[in-house]
Amino acid sequence: MELTTISQYRYATKAYDSNKKVPQSTLDELLSLLRFSPSSVNSQPWHFLVIGSQEAKSRLVSAVGDAYAFNQSKVRDASHTLVFCVKNSLTDADLDTLLEQEDVDGRFLKPDAKAGQAKGRGYYVNLHREAGDTAQWMEKQVYLALGQGLLGASALGLDATPIEGFDLQGVDREFALQEQGLRSLVLMTIGYRSETDFNAQLPKSRLPAESIITRL
Numbered sequence: 001m002e003l004t005t006i007s008q009y010r011y012a013t014k015a016y017d018s019n020k021k022v023p024q025s026t027l028d029e030l031l032s033l034l035r036f037s038p039s040s041v042n043s044q045p046w047h048f049l050v051i052g053s054q055e056a057k058s059r060l061v062s063a064v065g066d067a068y069a070f071n072q073s074k075v076r077d078a079s080h081t082l083v084f085c086v087k088n089s090l091t092d093a094d095l096d097t098l099l100e101q102e103d104v105d106g107r108f109l110k111p112d113a114k115a116g117q118a119k120g121r122g123y124y125v126n127l128h129r130e131a132g133d134t135a136q137w138m139e140k141q142v143y144l145a146l147g148q149g150l151l152g153a154s155a156l157g158l159d160a161t162p163i164e165g166f167d168l169q170g171v172d173r174e175f176a177l178q179e180q181g182l183r184s185l186v187l188m189t190i191g192y193r194s195e196t197d198f199n200a201q202l203p204k205s206r207l208p209a210e211s212i213i214t215r216l
């Protein structure tokens with residue numbers, strides 16, 4: 001599919017066909033795409049919970065909360081839901097892990113490259129530590145993965161919905177995220193649109209290009 005077609009095919013799916021399941025190979029491709037999302041200084045401050053089994057889905061539906069019934073039905077009927085989590089902290093030990101991974105992956109071709117990378121990343125990490133906005137900075141990285149995931153899902157012929165409307169603390173409790181040094185930020189349901197989804201028929205609406213793009 002061409003890029004414009006992919007971006008137009010994608011829409012916030014409101015109702016899923018509960019009989020259709022995403023094939024394992026397609027799911028794996030999507031997860032790989034998330035793993036390869038870019039992040040500032042390659043910090044990768046994320047974790048993706050893949051909710052696929054009936055049991056996990058029931059737990060997530062309850063945790064989303066009845067106040068968000070309109071989103072519970074999406075989680076219930078979609079093939080899978082991905083819970084995008086952010087780490088609660090970015091410790092020096094995390095930075096060491098990143099550096100060692102980059103070393104193993106062959107990123108350091110010259111002798112001083114590893115120290116240079118540690119210094120460069122440390123500089124930005126410290127900027128955010130001093131500004132006290134590390135949590136927000138990490139959240140932004142997770143949302144990049146969400147954007148990549150949404151477009152990627154469409155390219156794979158899937159329908160998807162980004163979901164912020166859910167009980168975040170409820171989901172954190174249900175899946176013991178705090179204990180794993182994580183918290184939930186946003187959900188992404190994936191599957192196939194239902195024929196009855198009213199939103200599939202509606203045209204997209206966006207502000208005019210001239211009002212949001214300035215060409216200099």
Ligand SMILES: Cc1cc2nc3c(=O)[nH]c(=O)nc-3n(C[C@H](O)[C@H](O)[C@H](O)COP(=O)(O)O)c2cc1C
Binds near residue numbers: 161162165204
């Ligand atoms: C971060 C984020 C959170 C969203 N949360 C919800 C949600 O909780 N429930 C829902 O039905 N749609 C949700 N949406 C969908 C938006 O309403 C939708 O993307 C927007 O209206 C543009 O429409 P389109 O995606 O169909 O082009 C969310 C979108 C984003 C990007």
